[in-house]
Amino acid sequence: MTPAERLRALGLLAPAYLWLTVAVFLPLSAMAFFSLLTDVPFGDREWAFTFGNYIEVLTNPTYATLLWKSLKLAFWVTLWCVILGFPCAYILARMIRGRSREALFLLVILPFWSNALVRVFSWAIVLRGNGVLDRAVNAVLPWEVDLNLMFSETAMVIGLVHSYLPYVILTTYLSLQAIDDAVIEAARSLGARFPRILWRLVLPLAMPGLIAGAVLVFVPVVGSFMEPRLLGGRVGTTYGTLIEDQFVAVFNWPLGAALSFILLAVVLLILAAASPALRKATP
Amino acid sequence: MIRHAAARAYLGLILIFLYAPIAVMAVMSLNASEFYALPFRFSTEWYERLFTNAEILAAAWRSVWIAVVVAVIATTLGTMATLALWRHDFPGKRILQALLFPPIAVPWLITGTAMLIFFFGVGIGRGTPAVIIGHVALALPYVIVTVFARMQSFDRALEEAARSLGARPLTVARKVILPHAAPGIIAGALFAFAVSFDQFVVSYFLAEPGDSTLPVLIYSAIRKGFTPEINAVSTIIIVVSMAVMILAARYAKFGGTR
Amino acid sequence: MSGVRVEGLSKSYGSALALDDVTLTFSDGGFFGLLGPSGSGKTTLLRAIAGFVQADRGRIVIGEEPVERTPVEDRNIGMVFQNYALFPNMTVAENVAFGLEVRRVPVADRVRRVAEVLELVQLGALGGRRPSELSGGQRQRVAMARAIVTRPRVLLLDEPLSALDRALRVEMQIELKRIQREVGITTIFVTHDQEEALTLSDQIGILKDGRLVRHGTPRAVYDDPQDAFTARFLGEANILAGTVEAQGLRLPDGTLLPGVTASSIALRPEELGVSLQEPATPHRLQARLVQRIFSGATGTCVLDWQGQTLKLTAPDRDLGDLPETGGPMVWLSWAASAVLPLRDVSP
Numbered sequence: 001m002t003p004a005e006r007l008r009a010l011g012l013l014a015p016a017y018l019w020l021t022v023a024v025f026l027p028l029s030a031m032a033f034f035s036l037l038t039d040v041p042f043g044d045r046e047w048a049f050t051f052g053n054y055i056e057v058l059t060n061p062t063y064a065t066l067l068w069k070s071l072k073l074a075f076w077v078t079l080w081c082v083i084l085g086f087p088c089a090y091i092l093a094r095m096i097r098g099r100s101r102e103a104l105f106l107l108v109i110l111p112f113w114s115n116a117l118v119r120v121f122s123w124a125i126v127l128r129g130n131g132v133l134d135r136a137v138n139a140v141l142p143w144e145v146d147l148n149l150m151f152s153e154t155a156m157v158i159g160l161v162h163s164y165l166p167y168v169i170l171t172t173y174l175s176l177q178a179i180d181d182a183v184i185e186a187a188r189s190l191g192a193r194f195p196r197i198l199w200r201l202v203l204p205l206a207m208p209g210l211i212a213g214a215v216l217v218f219v220p221v222v223g224s225f226m227e228p229r230l231l232g233g234r235v236g237t238t239y240g241t242l243i244e245d246q247f248v249a250v251f252n253w254p255l256g257a258a259l260s261f262i263l264l265a266v267v268l269l270i271l272a273a274a275s276p277a278l279r280k281a282t283p
Numbered sequence: 284m285i286r287h288a289a290a291r292a293y294l295g296l297i298l299i300f301l302y303a304p305i306a307v308m309a310v311m312s313l314n315a316s317e318f319y320a321l322p323f324r325f326s327t328e329w330y331e332r333l334f335t336n337a338e339i340l341a342a343a344w345r346s347v348w349i350a351v352v353v354a355v356i357a358t359t360l361g362t363m364a365t366l367a368l369w370r371h372d373f374p375g376k377r378i379l380q381a382l383l384f385p386p387i388a389v390p391w392l393i394t395g396t397a398m399l400i401f402f403f404g405v406g407i408g409r410g411t412p413a414v415i416i417g418h419v420a421l422a423l424p425y426v427i428v429t430v431f432a433r434m435q436s437f438d439r440a441l442e443e444a445a446r447s448l449g450a451r452p453l454t455v456a457r458k459v460i461l462p463h464a465a466p467g468i469i470a471g472a473l474f475a476f477a478v479s480f481d482q483f484v485v486s487y488f489l490a491e492p493g494d495s496t497l498p499v500l501i502y503s504a505i506r507k508g509f510t511p512e513i514n515a516v517s518t519i520i521i522v523v524s525m526a527v528m529i530l531a532a533r534y535a536k537f538g539g540t541r
Numbered sequence: 542m543s544g545v546r547v548e549g550l551s552k553s554y555g556s557a558l559a560l561d562d563v564t565l566t567f568s569d570g571g572f573f574g575l576l577g578p579s580g581s582g583k584t585t586l587l588r589a590i591a592g593f594v595q596a597d598r599g600r601i602v603i604g605e606e607p608v609e610r611t612p613v614e615d616r617n618i619g620m621v622f623q624n625y626a627l628f629p630n631m632t633v634a635e636n637v638a639f640g641l642e643v644r645r646v647p648v649a650d651r652v653r654r655v656a657e658v659l660e661l662v663q664l665g666a667l668g669g670r671r672p673s674e675l676s677g678g679q680r681q682r683v684a685m686a687r688a689i690v691t692r693p694r695v696l697l698l699d700e701p702l703s704a705l706d707r708a709l710r711v712e713m714q715i716e717l718k719r720i721q722r723e724v725g726i727t728t729i730f731v732t733h734d735q736e737e738a739l740t741l742s743d744q745i746g747i748l749k750d751g752r753l754v755r756h757g758t759p760r761a762v763y764d765d766p767q768d769a770f771t772a773r774f775l776g777e778a779n780i781l782a783g784t785v786e787a788q789g790l791r792l793p794d795g796t797l798l799p800g801v802t803a804s805s806i807a808l809r810p811e812e813l814g815v816s817l818q819e820p821a822t823p824h825r826l827q828a829r830l831v832q833r834i835f836s837g838a839t840g841t842c843v844l845d846w847q848g849q850t851l852k853l854t855a856p857d858r859d860l861g862d863l864p865e866t867g868g869p870m871v872w873l874s875w876a877a878s879a880v881l882p883l884r885d886v887s888p
Contacts, residue, residue: 023420027401182626223390
């Protein structure tokens with residue numbers, strides 16, 4: 001690259017990346033700094049450096065329990081997304097051809113791209129006691145049932161799966177689509193039937209997409225608070241709601257920062273572990 | 284053929300799962316009863332009430348306005364960055380591309396709270412400017428990825444032909460590169476709009492309590508207690524965001540017949 | 542090992558006729574080439590024999606067994622695809638062993654047979670590599686190995702060499718022939734490259750618009766094309782047409798070719814001789830030299846005769862002092878045995 005080109009490239013790149021630095025990278029670093037304070041350094045407040053927040057987080061069993069709860073929630077949601085999503089992606093990628101495939105794919109992805117809050121809210125409407133779901137089930141079954149799934153772990157899982165399922169379908173679809181038709185035909189010409197083709201060829205080749213999707217579901221769910229609050233009610237306290245509280249209710253920002261940072265560490269660990277798969281799956 | 288029928292059924296079930304709650308919400312927004320009591324009686328009362336609810340209208344307007352500003356900024360910055368990334372291979376390019384991941388991959392809870400802390404620290408504090416700064420950062424990766432994908436189909440030979448005919452870099456950019464990138468840019472702008480308009484988490488932390496965006500308002504309203512107007516405005520939001528995404532998808536398909 | 546026979550095979554896609562009543566026998570152990578322009582149906586025919594395409598009408602018999610209704614998986618065929626279609630997530634050895642795995646061959650036998658066939662294709666040391674680490678030629682051999690290790694009844698090759706560059710192609714043609722001879726499986730391959738078809742095939746079939754136009758040994762088809770399409774498709778040909786009279790064929794410029802009973806004939810460029818003096822034989826024509834092209838050992842003359850372009854190839858030294866930019870009227874002559882009578886092939 002000539003010096004002139006280098007200068008031009010720099011000029012083109014600088015604004016965007018400067019923005020990202022100011023809006024994302026500096027704040028994340030600031031959060032690290034914050035987590036080591038006793039109080040917010042604004043106004044006239046007294047503050048000092050301390051590891052107290054981290055000690056608090058690491059020794060207080062409540063926090064560990066909540067983190068574990070969030071991790072479990074994320075695990076179940078991810079599992080359901082993968083189990084439900086893979087067949088859907090397979091059908092879309094390998095069993096439908098032509099224009100209808102594009103249209104159906106868009107149809108599946110569309111909810112994912114619409115407002116998440118509203119989607120969760122719509123589930124609240126469906127699942128509440130004496131709500132639509134209850135009435136529908138009661139209309140079908142001969143005996144009285146009070147499902148009232150609202151404000152339960154089940155409700156949270158349903159809402160979260162609904163939110164993130166299209167994401168898994170998307171990433172898996174991309175991987176599956178990339179499989180050369182001829183490879184499948186070759187397997188058939190060698191005598192393999194569907195189960196074997198699925199197990200020995202399709203699944204391994206779709207794995208990067210599946211893993212990418214799973215990770216990109218797992219990570220946000222671990223930090224979710226909006227869905228647990230709206231659908232879980234009192235049962236819906238998670239690590240995410242805990243962090244939220246520090247900033248909107250309790251105003252213990254340093255503690256919130258410490259909690260956030262620990263979550264960030266967990267997230268980065270997961271992302272690092274899955275990065276080979278992520279790299280293969282993203283174009 | 285049995286497999287195919289089962290496949291169709293499965294796909295149908297998934298689609299029902301994905302759309303049913305939204306459909307229910309939309310239908311209920313047109314139900315006269317305040318408490319979902321059946322039988323269903325058609326009524327546009329809740330929508331009419333919306334238009335007299337000053338708070339909701341203000342928040343809606345703010346959301347749209349912010350989303351437009353975010354779209355403009357993010358698209359401009361993002362397109363510029365993409366042009367540099369697409370054109371050249373240079374040391375550090377990989378790293379730069381990797382740096383686009385955090386806004387998407389890191390949970391918005393963490394990013395949002397971090398932004399809150401930092402903005403307070405540097406004096407920006409809460410409010411609309413903070414929201415805009417935050418939204419642009421979240422939207423940038425989407426714009427860059429979209430425009431970048433579109434530029435993959437650009438034939439370098441076109442650029443070389445233009446230069447061999449004497450065109451200066453700026454002219455080449457204007458007359459050859461940008462027209463090709465246009466569908467990608469439009470799609471990116473629409474994505475940016477959608478990302479900002481639908482954004483809840485970051486807005487939740489960065490918005491001024493009195494001047495919130497629509498999603499944040501809805502959230503507080505739900506927590507306080509349900510009113511059917513929320514139903515109505517939610518239906519509108521979902522329809523709007525889906526419409527925007529369908530448009531974006533058409534442009535992201537890059538014209539289809541091209 | 543078995544022979545293959547198709548009878549009256551027809552297949553249409555909507556209103557397009559991909560295969561039109563094709564009947565052909567592929568002899569046991571032979572190397573059969575299907576040749577034709579794109580859209581001729583040759584690939585459709587191959588895929589129908591494989592089982593990826595269901596014919597609308599007709600029979601396909603492998604050995605003694607009719608297989609039109611049998612699914613691909615049960616036909617016990619071996620197939621090599623145009624881009625090899627190697628399984629990217631498996632090693633070379635695993636790729637080759639796949640068919641044996643499907644047939645539940647015990648592990649020890651599997652290992653042995655995989656090693657044997659890799660030796661056969663001269664890739665013995667590469668069993669542990671992945672397809673992405675191999676060159677085009679190596680991938681081609683793995684594809685072959687994978688297809689033949691299961692000892693299929695018939696081997697089907699879909700343009701097996703078209704993805705390779707020129708030099709490699711020639712080398713692989715020889716390899717392919719050698720492997721086929723050693724293994725002895727009935728082999729049917731599809732190509733659009735006539736030189737390749739001539740080199741590899743024991744028997745050739747020429748398809749056009751879904752119909753089998755000509756078949757036979759390469760030499761037989763080359764020496765006796767029987768129709769204009771085949772004459773032009775396999776080798777080059779000058780087609781001359783005229784009216785049949787009692788003594789022979791009368792060409793538009795008045796020349797009478799005695800003893801010729803067909804209304805159009807083909808003359809291969811290499812069978813023509815050129816001279817400035819009128820030759821004694823009745824098999825001669827006068828034409829204007831348009832261009833003389835120098836191609837090293839051979840030379841080509843492009844001529845204009847009655848508005849039609851004719852071509853002649855000969856060793857360059859035999860073309861004497863003929864000018865490169867053309868100009869003079871010259872005489873073309875040929876042996877009576879070089880006349881290839883053509884009949885009409887209805888489209």
